[in-house]
Amino acid sequence: MLRVAHTIHHDHDLGLVLLAALLCLFGSWVVSRLYHHVLQQPRAQAMIWCYLTAMTAGVTIWCTHFIAILAYQLDAPATFHFSLTFLSLIIAIIGSTLGVVIAGLGKSPRTTILGGTIFGLAISAMHYTGMVAYRVQGTINWDVKYLTASVIIAIVLTTLALGAARREVRASVLSMIALLATAIILLHFTGMAAFQVTPIAAQPVYANPVEYQLIALIIAGTAAIITLAALFSYVVENRTRNESIEELRRARDAAESASRAKSEFMSVLSHELRTPLTIVIGYAGFLSELKRHNLAKLSPEEKPASEHFTKMGDQAELYGQRIKFAGGQLLNIINDILDYTNMELNDLALDKATFDTRALLEEVVQEHNGAAHDKSATLHIDALPLNVIADRRRSVQVLGHIVGNALKFSKARDIYLRARPHVGGFCFEVEDNGVGIAEEDFERIFEAFTQIEDADDRAEGGTGLGLAICKKLARAHGGDISVKSTLGRGTTFTVFIPGAPQVAEPAVLAA
Numbered sequence: 001m002l003r004v005a006h007t008i009h010h011d012h013d014l015g016l017v018l019l020a021a022l023l024c025l026f027g028s029w030v031v032s033r034l035y036h037h038v039l040q041q042p043r044a045q046a047m048i049w050c051y052l053t054a055m056t057a058g059v060t061i062w063c064t065h066f067i068a069i070l071a072y073q074l075d076a077p078a079t080f081h082f083s084l085t086f087l088s089l090i091i092a093i094i095g096s097t098l099g100v101v102i103a104g105l106g107k108s109p110r111t112t113i114l115g116g117t118i119f120g121l122a123i124s125a126m127h128y129t130g131m132v133a134y135r136v137q138g139t140i141n142w143d144v145k146y147l148t149a150s151v152i153i154a155i156v157l158t159t160l161a162l163g164a165a166r167r168e169v170r171a172s173v174l175s176m177i178a179l180l181a182t183a184i185i186l187l188h189f190t191g192m193a194a195f196q197v198t199p200i201a202a203q204p205v206y207a208n209p210v211e212y213q214l215i216a217l218i219i220a221g222t223a224a225i226i227t228l229a230a231l232f233s234y235v236v237e238n239r240t241r242n243e244s245i246e247e248l249r250r251a252r253d254a255a256e257s258a259s260r261a262k263s264e265f266m267s268v269l270s271h272e273l274r275t276p277l278t279i280v281i282g283y284a285g286f287l288s289e290l291k292r293h294n295l296a297k298l299s300p301e302e303k304p305a306s307e308h309f310t311k312m313g314d315q316a317e318l319y320g321q322r323i324k325f326a327g328g329q330l331l332n333i334i335n336d337i338l339d340y341t342n343m344e345l346n347d348l349a350l351d352k353a354t355f356d357t358r359a360l361l362e363e364v365v366q367e368h369n370g371a372a373h374d375k376s377a378t379l380h381i382d383a384l385p386l387n388v389i390a391d392r393r394r395s396v397q398v399l400g401h402i403v404g405n406a407l408k409f410s411k412a413r414d415i416y417l418r419a420r421p422h423v424g425g426f427c428f429e430v431e432d433n434g435v436g437i438a439e440e441d442f443e444r445i446f447e448a449f450t451q452i453e454d455a456d457d458r459a460e461g462g463t464g465l466g467l468a469i470c471k472k473l474a475r476a477h478g479g480d481i482s483v484k485s486t487l488g489r490g491t492t493f494t495v496f497i498p499g500a501p502q503v504a505e506p507a508v509l510a511a
Contacts, residue, residue: 003146004186004193011192016071020064021185027060028181030227032173035165038104046105054100056227058093061123061184065092065130068188074197077137084133088126095122103162112166116159123158123184124151127191139198146194150187157183276326283319283326290315336465339397348476350391357386357419357426357501364399364417371407372415379403383419387502388426394473395428395497398481401466402430402493410434410491425479425498436487445483446471470495 008017034053038046065088072078096119103115127150161179164172294312358381365379372379399417406415412434419428437445448468467481474481477497485491 004189008189011073013071013073016067020067020071023060023067024064024181024184025177027056027064027227028177031057031060031180032165032176035100035104035176036173038100039107039165043105050101050104051097054097055093057100058096060227061096062089062092062126064184065127065188069130069134072192074136079135081133081135084129088129088133091122091129092126095119095125098122107166112163113159116162117155119162120155120158120183123154123187127187131191131195136197141196143194143196146190150190150194153190154183154187157186276330279326280323283323286319287316336469339469348472350394350476352389352391354387354389355392357388358383360392360395361417361419364396364403367400368403368407371404375407377407377412378414380414380416382416386419386421386426388497389499390477390497398470398473398495399428399430401470405466406430406432406434412490421501422496425496426501428495429492431490431492433490436489437483437485437491438487442483
């Protein structure tokens with residue numbers, strides 16, 4: 001090692017040695033990053049990255065060697081044999097390719113050893129082919145011990161470098177960089193220690209031409225550009241891959257969320273359908289047995305009196321009303337599902353006409369008065385008569401869903417229905433003073449098959465389609481629906497529909 005250190009210090013231009021070392025470290029870092037990328041890819045894609053890694057390694061190693069040769073100071077002029085110099089570059093690229101492909105695609109200890117051995121031999125062959133191409137006016141002697149040591153160093157360290165990359169730790173990249181750079185530098189300068197030249201005509205004052213430094217800088221710049229291009233390819237591909245993975249992750253999460261929402265919807269739907277169906281079947285069974293049940297209470301000689309028929313009629317009316325109510329619930333659920341399905345298929349036709357918004361709000365209030373009474377809530381209308389153009393039936397449907405949700409979920413005592421002009425159209429508003437909705441749920445409540453409560457915790461019924469239908473109907477009109485809410489203070493839903501409204505004239509009574 002002392003002889004190697006003496007060779008570096010005494011026989012070389014230290015500035016060019018430093019340049020070669022920096023290029024070697026930078027190239028080794030890029031090669032290490034690329035080789036780690038090779039090990040993470042499927043076989044088909046890994047082959048392409050093996051070629052890019054090997055090309056970068058071959059160019060970096062050759063340029064490091066050539067700059068270090070230019071740094072070599074002799075007391076005699078020297079030239080380069082062009083063909084052999086070019087051959088050394090080809091050897092570096094081909095040998096690096098074989099070593100990287102075998103180790104990178106095999107991904108086993110055996111293939112790593114084989115690939116590292118080929119890689120090390122390729123570096124050695126490149127170095128000594130380049131040295132043969134280095135023509136100097138003098139007698140050349142080779143120290144076989146240092147020559148053999150340089151080859152062994154190259155094989156062992158490159159094999160260890162490729163093996164270090166296979167470890168699943170962050171330090172593996174640094175280990176490969178250090179081992180690979182050390183292999184290249186030690187091979188070269190140990191080989192130079194084996195290179196002994198006796199000049200034919202000693203020229204103590206001879207120094208390498210200044211042009212050598214310029215050539216070295218040009219070679220270093222070219223190698224750096226090639227290495228940077230390889231690094232840029234890696235960065236772009238890696239970023240694209242990460243973005244694709246992120247998109248796939250988002251798509252997976254969305255699919256899982258949709259699947260979970262639909263599963264919850266099916267759970268809720270089965271409950272929602274089963275409850276009214278049970279009522280229908282139960283009371284239908286009561287009606288079918290009503291006559292026999294009442295006659296069985298009479299003695300054999302007793303004839304039915306008018307009060308028996310009155311009692312049966314009252315019972316039949318009660319059961320019929322309950323059947324009608326349960327049937328209405330079933331019809332609403334089925335209508336919601338069919339409506340949403342048609343909207344998903346873009347099969348939504350609007351029947352626009354002029355109507356009075358106050359009359360519409362009164363109709364909605366009348367429809368929900370019974371449910372409001374059951375919830376101890378009061379429905380208020382806060383609107384002047386306003387003539388607008390829209391689909392009246394669909395407008396009733398939208399407000400019905402919003403008011404129904406307010407009654408079921410908000411626990412409000414007062415619910416206000418409004419209609420007012422707005423820039424470019426008009427708005428319906430439904431405001432309550434209930435529990436409110438968290439801001440993070442504003443978008444989610446408009447998704448199909450979604451309710452804020454989990455399926456197992458819902459105190460109220462519902463399919464989770466109401467607000468999704470409202471949003472589609474509002475957008476079918478060219479408008480939209482929005483929500484503002486504060487937890488504990490209440491919620492306001494606003495439905496905007498474009499179109500020029502007109503204040504309705506009060507009716508004039510005939511004299």
